[in-house]
Structure formats: C-alpha cells, structure tokens
Amino acid sequence: MTFSIVGFDPKTGELGIAVQSKFIGVGSVVPWAKAGVGAVATQALANPAYGPDGLELMEEGKTAQEAIDILISKDEGRSERQVGMVDANGNAATYTGEDCLYWAGGRAGKHYAAQGNILVNEQTVEAMAETFEKSNGSLAERLLQALDAGQAAGGDKRGMQSAAIYIVKEKGGYAEANDRFIDLRVDDHPDPIKELIRIYNLHQLYFGTTKEENILTIDGEVRHNIEKHLHRLGFLENSSVDNEQLHKALTSFIHIENFEERELEKGKIDKEVLDFLINK
Known part of the structure; x- marks a missing residue:
C-alpha cells in the first residue's frame, strides 16, 4: 500500500527517497540513505533491516542490484517484500516479491528506481519513472514531481495518508554536522503529497540562499x-x-x-x- 522512488544526482552527489502510503508515518519505516553510499526504500510487508543492511552492503562496494540479491537470498519472507535501491555510482535496482498484493511492481532506470504495491494501476509507477527522467531541478524537486505524478496517475488503491522525502548529502545537515540534507514528513493528512510539497517549499524559504x-x-x-x-x-x-x-x-x-x-x-x-x- 505504498509507492516510492529512490534517486541519485551525479552533479551534487545527493541521494534520496520520496514516498507516499495509506499508512501512518511512512517516513519512519520506508526511507533509508547514507551520503556517499546509497538510498533504500523498503516496503510492502516491509523488512526494516533492508535499510541498514542494504546500506552496509553498498558501503562495502556492492551495487544496488547485488545488495538486493543478497538481502532477498537470506530472507524467507522475500515473496512479500518490495525494495528499491540506488548506489552512489547511480546504479539502481528494484525488486517486487511474487506475493505482493496487486497491482505491484517497479521500474529501474538511469539513477532511479520507482516501485509500488496495492496500486490502482501500473501507470502509477510508469508516471513516476517518466516524470523523473524528464524533469529538471534539484533531486528533491524531481522526486517530489515524480511522486505527485504517481498519485495523479492512480496512486495507492487504498488512498492517501502519509508522505515523506529524505535526501542525504555530505555535510548537508544543519551546521554541516551530518548528512541529513532534507528530512521532511507528513504523518497523517488527507492530501499528504501536496502538504509535503508545501512544507518543502517552506524548507527552501528558510534554508535556501538568496538569489x-x-x-x-x-x-x-x-x-x-x-x-x-x-x-x-x-x-x-x-x-x-x-x-x-x-x-x-x-x-x-x-x-x-x-x-x-x-x-x-x-x-x-x-x-x-x-x-x-x-x-x-
């Protein structure tokens, strides 16, 4: 009951995830990322260990696909899992277990992976992928545009409740103290993606620089x-x-x-x- 997109910006080194779900506080479960390493979205009957374990594998030098292959090979519940990953070299991969509820699937492309389960239709994932490929701007803007397009194309079959965006960047956090560049969540809202975009725009107003x-x-x-x-x-x-x-x-x-x-x-x-x- 979730759709997401993970992405990488080769110009800035930023890695991130945008996600929406008919599930309270989706930002506390799905997105994981580490600057210079990769980004992970773990969903469906989510295995939260895919986040830290996937990042550890990519930090060891495994590609996104290799990391996913290792994780699912050790997971007896893999048929109900869904995960998308992108590594710091821009390699992306997505996996959907055969028992994930219809419609479920994903699409990986250059520097991104889009996936979703319990969706109205596969056009949700296609819209996210195509929007990311065609969009310009920062990684956060492209991920949010893709998420919004996925909702417009159908979205979660059960409806909307929460959304989140998580972007990491070397010394991107407050006072350059960590890599948490953008970490915004809408935990319970009737239109969480639009609310997330509104909050993101406020974030840019507060923390952006004067043109x-x-x-x-x-x-x-x-x-x-x-x-x-x-x-x-x-x-x-x-x-x-x-x-x-x-x-x-x-x-x-x-x-x-x-x-x-x-x-x-x-x-x-x-x-x-x-x-x-x-x-x-």
Missing part, C-alpha cells in the same frame, strides 16, 4: 510595503519610521521567523522574505 535577482533595495514601494506590514504585525508602532527604526524592526522580524540565512546588508531585502512578510 542575486531577488536582492531588493529598500526604497519606494518596497519600503512602503515593509513599513505597512511590519506595522500590521506589531513590529512597528507607526507605519512611517526612519531608517534605523525600520532596520531594527525588520531585523527583529527576520530573526523571529528564522530567516537568518536570507538576512542581507542594511538597506536590502530578499524578495522571498518580503513576499512572506506581505502574505503572513
């Missing part, structure tokens, strides 16, 4: 909007203030909203921060 074309000078209409909305939100007592008062209030807003990564020099503002301020 050169989005640097705005604080004057004219930009200044008017900043004053107006900082006043509306209680950061300013008046809607018309001097430069120092405005800078102090804007700095306070940026820090309270955790936009330190987008904080610019005095007299400048990131357009995305301004848009957030206006729409808050």
Whole structure:
C-alpha cells in the first residue's frame, strides 16, 4: 500500500527517497540513505533491516542490484517484500516479491528506481519513472514531481495518508554536522503529497540562499510595503519610521521567523522574505 522512488544526482552527489502510503508515518519505516553510499526504500510487508543492511552492503562496494540479491537470498519472507535501491555510482535496482498484493511492481532506470504495491494501476509507477527522467531541478524537486505524478496517475488503491522525502548529502545537515540534507514528513493528512510539497517549499524559504535577482533595495514601494506590514504585525508602532527604526524592526522580524540565512546588508531585502512578510 505504498509507492516510492529512490534517486541519485551525479552533479551534487545527493541521494534520496520520496514516498507516499495509506499508512501512518511512512517516513519512519520506508526511507533509508547514507551520503556517499546509497538510498533504500523498503516496503510492502516491509523488512526494516533492508535499510541498514542494504546500506552496509553498498558501503562495502556492492551495487544496488547485488545488495538486493543478497538481502532477498537470506530472507524467507522475500515473496512479500518490495525494495528499491540506488548506489552512489547511480546504479539502481528494484525488486517486487511474487506475493505482493496487486497491482505491484517497479521500474529501474538511469539513477532511479520507482516501485509500488496495492496500486490502482501500473501507470502509477510508469508516471513516476517518466516524470523523473524528464524533469529538471534539484533531486528533491524531481522526486517530489515524480511522486505527485504517481498519485495523479492512480496512486495507492487504498488512498492517501502519509508522505515523506529524505535526501542525504555530505555535510548537508544543519551546521554541516551530518548528512541529513532534507528530512521532511507528513504523518497523517488527507492530501499528504501536496502538504509535503508545501512544507518543502517552506524548507527552501528558510534554508535556501538568496538569489542575486531577488536582492531588493529598500526604497519606494518596497519600503512602503515593509513599513505597512511590519506595522500590521506589531513590529512597528507607526507605519512611517526612519531608517534605523525600520532596520531594527525588520531585523527583529527576520530573526523571529528564522530567516537568518536570507538576512542581507542594511538597506536590502530578499524578495522571498518580503513576499512572506506581505502574505503572513
């Protein structure tokens, strides 16, 4: 009752998984990944050991296919398992046991493997695969586009409940302390993929960097909007203030909203921060 896609980006070295299921908290079971090693999605009657054991095998130098072959050869419950893997060289493989519930299957291609079980139809997996192959952008964006396309093509026969995306990258975590680049989950929601995309966009707003074309000078209409909305939100007592008062209030807003990564020099503002301020 799950569909997923694992992927690799050769330009950035990122590895990751996106998954949706009629199952609460799917992000706590299906996705496993380690930077420089590989990514694993273990599902159907999931064997959680496929995650750490698969990563260990790939870290030893086994390809994704070799790792899957070893895991299922030792697993008496393999006929009810489903797993997708991609290694750090971009080799991908997928396996579906013969007793997984209909429709169940997978497709592996260049740098990805898509799979699902208890699906409305096989078009769910085909849509994920084709979307990943044709899409552009970051690995996270491509995985989310693929997951969304899979749902649009049919999705889980039992419906929707939870979704997750997990991306690893060397020193990609907070303060470069680990490899957990993106780790977002929607544990229970009527439309979990759309909610996951919304949360991902927020994540990018908070942790993304300012684009050169989005640097705005604080004057004219930009200044008017900043004053107006900082006043509306209680950061300013008046809607018309001097430069120092405005800078102090804007700095306070940026820090309270955790936009330190987008904080610019005095007299400048990131357009995305301004848009957030206006729409808050």
